[in-house]
Amino acid sequence: MPEGHTLRRLADDLAGAFAGRTVHVSSPQGRFAADAAVLDGQTLLGADAAGKHLFVEFAGERFVHVHLGLIGTFLVHTGAAAVPPPVGQVRLRLVAADGDHASYADLRGATQCELVGLLQRDAVLARLGPDPLRPDAAPERAWHRISRSHRPIGDLLMDQEVIAGVGNVYRAEVLFRHRLHPLRPGNTLRRSQFRAVWDDLVALMTEGVRTGRIDTVRPEHTPEAMGRSPRKDDHGGEVYVYRRNGMPCHVCGKNVRTEVLVGRNLFWCPRCQPRFRSRASHGSDA
DNA sequence: AGCCTATGCGAAC
């Protein structure tokens, strides 16, 4: 489930459960065992997210840098009567006693779980573009890259050095909402279009943090409003085009299309997101 | 029970 909203939420959950507490750190699977031993019994100071990266901070400017990749999970449990034996390949486990209860968190399947210092953390942050979920984000940095690039906007939106935290679902959905074809070159967007996309990402992803799912359909296109059945999919949210290839567009009825770009699936509506500006648009090109 | 696919991305070929 990892796009930026998942990591932001995870950072908040970890901080809520462990910040300021002495934590038992282990690696039942073994691959993080040496570093876990260094951290075991130390105070966990907090957790923060940037794009799809998570940093769990311990005393002494030590951070566990986590990237979930495609299949990773980091599940936080609070108020457990007992801490159960690890199930599956638990790379990292955090445990804090909580009176007669306990909190614990298990990391599985991550592509990255590494103990780093301040410099290494900052090096990761320096490579990331602005993150729509961070109040200090500088969207003009993203516009600078996009406005001078021939690369498709669909590619640019997924490039974490351009914008951090956007994944395949938010990419597909925000392009649909702004009627932009994913293969349109970045340097053909107008500044106002980029700004609208950015502002929409801020709103959509903020809502994603709140709900824990990705919902992008406007009120008039919800299942209730349209009398259609709700989506049954593992990401759980209501969307316009993501993984809806071959199905009718909620807005115009034309079948949603898919194509692979840089190893990832694009999804778009060929009518709502025309590749070329329509002659009938009278120059509004909205 | 087994198969497929996936919200990501770096390394290997």
Place this chain on the structure above:
DNA sequence: TTCGCCTAGGCTG
């Protein structure tokens, strides 16, 4: 361009 990661939900049987 393909593989690894080795999770997890949905679908097939």
